[in-house]
Amino acid sequence: MALSAAARRELDRILGPRGVVDGAVASLAYESDGLALIRGTPEIVLLPRDTAQCAAALGVLAAEGVPVVGRGAGTGLSGGATPVSGGALVGMARMRDVLELNLQDRFARVQAGMVNVDLTNLCAKHGLFYAPDPSSQQACTIGGNVGENSGGPHCFKYGATTRHVLGLVIVTADGQVLDLSQPRLEPDGYDLVGLFVGSEGTFGLATEITVRLTRKPAAVETLLAVFGDLDGACDATSDLIAERLEPSAIEILDRLTIEAVEQSVFRAGYPRGAGAVLLVEVEGSETEVATTVRDVTRIARARGALEVRSARGESERKKLWAGRKGAFGAMGRIAPDLYVADVCVPRTRLKELVLAATRIAAEKRLKLSNVFHAGDGNLHPNISYDRRNPDEVERVLAAGREIMELCVAAGGSLTGEHGVGLEKREEMCLVYGDDDLAVMRRVREAWDPARRMNPGKLLPVRGCREARGASLPRRAAPDHAPQAHGGSGR
Amino acid sequence: MNEQVLQTLGRTFGAANVGTLRPRFDAAPLPMVAPSSVEGFRAALELSRANRWRVLPVGLGSKLSWAPAPGPADFVLSTWAYAGVESYEPGDGTLTARAGTTWAELSARVAVGGHALSPDVPRPKGSTLGGVIAAGQSGADRLRHGALREHVLGLTYLLSDGTLGRCGGRLVKNVTGYDLQRLFAGSHGTLGLILEASLRLFPLPEQEVLASWRAPDRGSALAAARRLLGPELSPWSVVLTAHGAEWTVHARLAGRAESVAAEHQALERLLPGARCLAGEAAGPAAQELRDSAFGEIDGPRLVLQVRPSACAVALDVALEALAAPQFRDSCTPQWRCEPGLAVIEAALGARAHDPGLLAALTDSLARALAPLSGAVRLLHAPEGMPTTAEAGAPSAGLALMRRLRRQLDPAGTFEAGRFLP
Ligand SMILES: Cc1cc2nc3c(=O)[nH]c(=O)nc-3n(C[C@H](O)[C@H](O)[C@H](O)COP(=O)(O)OP(=O)(O)OC[C@H]3O[C@@H](n4cnc5c(N)ncnc54)[C@H](O)[C@@H]3O)c2cc1C
Numbered sequence: 001m002a003l004s005a006a007a008r009r010e011l012d013r014i015l016g017p018r019g020v021v022d023g024a025v026a027s028l029a030y031e032s033d034g035l036a037l038i039r040g041t042p043e044i045v046l047l048p049r050d051t052a053q054c055a056a057a058l059g060v061l062a063a064e065g066v067p068v069v070g071r072g073a074g075t076g077l078s079g080g081a082t083p084v085s086g087g088a089l090v091g092m093a094r095m096r097d098v099l100e101l102n103l104q105d106r107f108a109r110v111q112a113g114m115v116n117v118d119l120t121n122l123c124a125k126h127g128l129f130y131a132p133d134p135s136s137q138q139a140c141t142i143g144g145n146v147g148e149n150s151g152g153p154h155c156f157k158y159g160a161t162t163r164h165v166l167g168l169v170i171v172t173a174d175g176q177v178l179d180l181s182q183p184r185l186e187p188d189g190y191d192l193v194g195l196f197v198g199s200e201g202t203f204g205l206a207t208e209i210t211v212r213l214t215r216k217p218a219a220v221e222t223l224l225a226v227f228g229d230l231d232g233a234c235d236a237t238s239d240l241i242a243e244r245l246e247p248s249a250i251e252i253l254d255r256l257t258i259e260a261v262e263q264s265v266f267r268a269g270y271p272r273g274a275g276a277v278l279l280v281e282v283e284g285s286e287t288e289v290a291t292t293v294r295d296v297t298r299i300a301r302a303r304g305a306l307e308v309r310s311a312r313g314e315s316e317r318k319k320l321w322a323g324r325k326g327a328f329g330a331m332g333r334i335a336p337d338l339y340v341a342d343v344c345v346p347r348t349r350l351k352e353l354v355l356a357a358t359r360i361a362a363e364k365r366l367k368l369s370n371v372f373h374a375g376d377g378n379l380h381p382n383i384s385y386d387r388r389n390p391d392e393v394e395r396v397l398a399a400g401r402e403i404m405e406l407c408v409a410a411g412g413s414l415t416g417e418h419g420v421g422l423e424k425r426e427e428m429c430l431v432y433g434d435d436d437l438a439v440m441r442r443v444r445e446a447w448d449p450a451r452r453m454n455p456g457k458l459l460p461v462r463g464c465r466e467a468r469g470a471s472l473p474r475r476a477a478p479d480h481a482p483q484a485h486g487g488s489g490r
Numbered sequence: 491m492n493e494q495v496l497q498t499l500g501r502t503f504g505a506a507n508v509g510t511l512r513p514r515f516d517a518a519p520l521p522m523v524a525p526s527s528v529e530g531f532r533a534a535l536e537l538s539r540a541n542r543w544r545v546l547p548v549g550l551g552s553k554l555s556w557a558p559a560p561g562p563a564d565f566v567l568s569t570w571a572y573a574g575v576e577s578y579e580p581g582d583g584t585l586t587a588r589a590g591t592t593w594a595e596l597s598a599r600v601a602v603g604g605h606a607l608s609p610d611v612p613r614p615k616g617s618t619l620g621g622v623i624a625a626g627q628s629g630a631d632r633l634r635h636g637a638l639r640e641h642v643l644g645l646t647y648l649l650s651d652g653t654l655g656r657c658g659g660r661l662v663k664n665v666t667g668y669d670l671q672r673l674f675a676g677s678h679g680t681l682g683l684i685l686e687a688s689l690r691l692f693p694l695p696e697q698e699v700l701a702s703w704r705a706p707d708r709g710s711a712l713a714a715a716r717r718l719l720g721p722e723l724s725p726w727s728v729v730l731t732a733h734g735a736e737w738t739v740h741a742r743l744a745g746r747a748e749s750v751a752a753e754h755q756a757l758e759r760l761l762p763g764a765r766c767l768a769g770e771a772a773g774p775a776a777q778e779l780r781d782s783a784f785g786e787i788d789g790p791r792l793v794l795q796v797r798p799s800a801c802a803v804a805l806d807v808a809l810e811a812l813a814a815p816q817f818r819d820s821c822t823p824q825w826r827c828e829p830g831l832a833v834i835e836a837a838l839g840a841r842a843h844d845p846g847l848l849a850a851l852t853d854s855l856a857r858a859l860a861p862l863s864g865a866v867r868l869l870h871a872p873e874g875m876p877t878t879a880e881a882g883a884p885s886a887g888l889a890l891m892r893r894l895r896r897q898l899d900p901a902g903t904f905e906a907g908r909f910l911p
Pocket of ligand 1: 201
């Protein structure tokens with residue numbers, strides 16, 4: 001599906017020399033997202049500067065019938081931003097402006113390529129922050145967060161991205177601009193903004209995003225509860241939920257993760273040798289914080305915590321969080337590659353399912369670590385491996401799938417925050433039936449009748465009944481055929 | 491009433507099972523069936539397809555006039571008999587129930603495990619789970635909990651072609667597939683029938699305080715509300731009501747006992763002279779306040795939304811508009827305002843039924859409030875209002891909304907004329 005020379009000239013004219021990338025640079029720099037197991041080569045990479053450029057470029061691509069993949073920072077872990085061959089990749093890297101900062105009504109309107117942490121830094125001096133805080137926040141974009149409906153530790157209290165998006169400007173597949181940027185309490189008509197968040201680039205591209213800013217709480221306290229094993233930390237979490245306590249974040253790190261973090265630049269002062277730590281942040285009024293801290297401490301002790309302590313001051317608090325957020329990076333010390341699984345389970349069954357994941361990894365002779373958003377039941381069993389070992393890669397993928405199946409069978413979901421993308425699209429059949437998926441396809445076609453936006457992502461390519469008949473391929477290649485460089489990984 | 495529809499429904503469901511419902515206070519009654527099984531709903535939709543009948547989906551019919559007047563419907567399909575809790579998971583803080591279960595029943599059920607539902611709806615005995623979601627109704631507790639559509643974790647729905655579908659799930663966090671629940675919430679039954687829903691639950695307050703303070707004038711009422719909405723408190727709701735020129739501030743504190751006690755002290759400082767009800771009496775009093783604000787249908791209800799910082803200005807604009815000579819005689823507005831959310835409501839009274847006059851009112855308010863990101867809606871609008879001035883007429887994305895509708899309900903079974911102009 002090569003671009004015509006005229007179309008290419010038109011794109012050059014619209015985007016200027018810095019806005020069009022192709023050839024070897026394009027294929028190398030953009031061949032995959034954070035899920036490096038699957039790669040592709042884009043025909044062309046477009047980097048618009050604003051909504052108008054993006055719309056004009058998409059208009060040209062529409063006329064040529066070229067598929068479009070949106071890309072923020074490419075930190076996604078499910079292959080959402082993997083290029084499709086013969087398609088265009090539209091990157092948001094040059095769209096990082098703040099368009100409006102309204103302190104009185106506490107919202108900001110930003111371009112989609114703005115990096116998550118920059119937004120929080122921008123409003124910090126006004127006593128405000130942007131609540132969704134993925135661990136990748138130093139790199140990932142607000143647009144990518146919208147694409148995946150991303151979460152983060154503090155989403156336990158504040159909710160995932162969708163709760164914080166008040167409005168969007170969307171460029172649709174045909175190059176039209178849909179302006180839904182008015183921050184309204186209630187949508188006019190259907191909630192198109194809510195529907196768009198989490199659509200993984202298959203409905204259109206968000207170019208401008210209006211987000212809610214949150215007032216910093218009066219008081220904050222960060223607790224570190226140290227456990228001899230993972231079971232105690234999981235049980236304590238289930239108890240916190242059952243007692244309906246409302247801290248702002250409840251995270252667990254296991255022994256292997258603690259060791260990796262403590263040996264890395266993210267060293268946070270987690271106790272070496274501990275089986276697990278529970279990191280709990282409590283925010284609110286002074287009284288609220290004091291009572292919740294008291295109750296969290298009681299529960300942690302009752303579940304066998306060896307020690308429960310509060311961060312002394314802001315700098316220790318920051319360190320504890322930097323360690324948590326740097327954990328995936330720190331795992332690089334254990335093995336060259338890390339497979340990050342992402343599943344959600346009922347919070348009554350945390351211990352049981354974490355145990356089961358450990359068992360599965362052990363059976364397959366794999367090294368498993370856990371660092372996860374426990375309060376939301378969002379597990380991340382992480383498997384360290386070496387991509388140069390094809391047999392190990394096979395075992396990693398098999399373990400990933402087994403863990404997913406087990407969690408779904410226990411009432412869990414395929415993904416809590418990383419999205420379906422390419423990685424889990426065939427597994428959608430574990431959760432939904434053909435009828436459910438057919439309705440999702442119908443909705444998708446209302447946005448993009450030609451199905452040119454991020455084709456082959458999120459929805460299974462084949463019917464579930466058909467796929468079950470033929471037994472599911474473990475990782476199907478996308479229909480727009482990026483080359484699966486078998487056995488490579490993050 | 492269409493005799494043929496009545497008879498056909500009677501043959502399928504048994505004559506004794508076909509009732510009637512008046513879709514609006516000023517409209518003729520329609521035949522109604524209320525199946526108690528999925529097969530029953532499917533059979534009703536099959537009949538409607540075979541006969542090209544239009545179906546008006548309802549729960550108990552309490553919020554029908556919240557959206558623009560339904561177009562001509564041939565019969566009413568109610569979910570009220572499809573009721574019951576499927577699962578309440580106290581350890582996970584989630585609830586899954588059938589659409590016809592009343593809000594009162596659900597609240598009572600989860601209270602046993604120390605949970606509460608959001609929103610706080612008026613008349614919970616007359617509201618069903620499906621109806622609350624379809625109407626997209628949030629309550630004054632939104633200040634604390636966020637909007638209803640954020641608490642809907644998953645749905646089971648039935649489309650007019652008989653497709654029984656599911657989206658989302660029962661978990662508090664989940665990004666598996668499109669968030670169709672966000673599309674169904676607030677869709678007023680125009681896309682399909684909601685049959686089952688899962689909700690996120692909230693801790694039942696251990697302690698509550700309902701404070702009310704009679705302000706000398708509107709300005710002091712708004713100033714008091716601003717103090718209550720500052721960083722010192724996190725109230726469950728802050729509502730202003732007016733009787734004539736007299737404004738009252740109502741603030742509800744609720745949560746853990748120690749926090750409420752501390753907040754209560756702060757409130758007494760911020761709002762000296764407030765009358766406070768605490769403990770057992772506070773909950774019922776708050777419910778009564780909600781119920782009385784949304785009285786029996788007594789004419790149209792104007793709803794204005796602006797940015798929070800523009801609330802006082804918008805209130806001025808609205809008061810002034812309704813004081814104009816042409817409205818003074820026909821409208822007897824009862825005002826209600828939630829300054830934290832910047833929602834202003836006026837129940838206009840039973841004499842406000844002239845469609846032309848009301849259209850002029852909503853149009854002029856929409857124009858005046860546009861610079862403040864304002865939106866104007868008219869609930870319980872009388873028949874004959876021109877569509878553009880009707881409740882919630884969307885501006886941007888209209889073509890896309892129509893395509894979504896056509897994708898999910900190609901035959902237009904679920905009221906083609908409703909909701910979208
Ligand atoms: C170390 C590490 C830690 C992580 N921690 C977390 C975490 O705590 N929580 C979490 O939720 N995720 C986490 N992630 C995953 C990832 O960072 C998030 O999914 C993030 O939101 C992706 O943002 P991005 O800008 O990199 O988007 P990309 O990866 O570039 O794109 C993500 C998806 O969104 C689409 N997209 C991108 N921009 C737009 C746009 N403007 N409009 C429409 N669609 C668009 C893409 O097509 C793709 O489908 C982590 C990843 C890493 C590598």
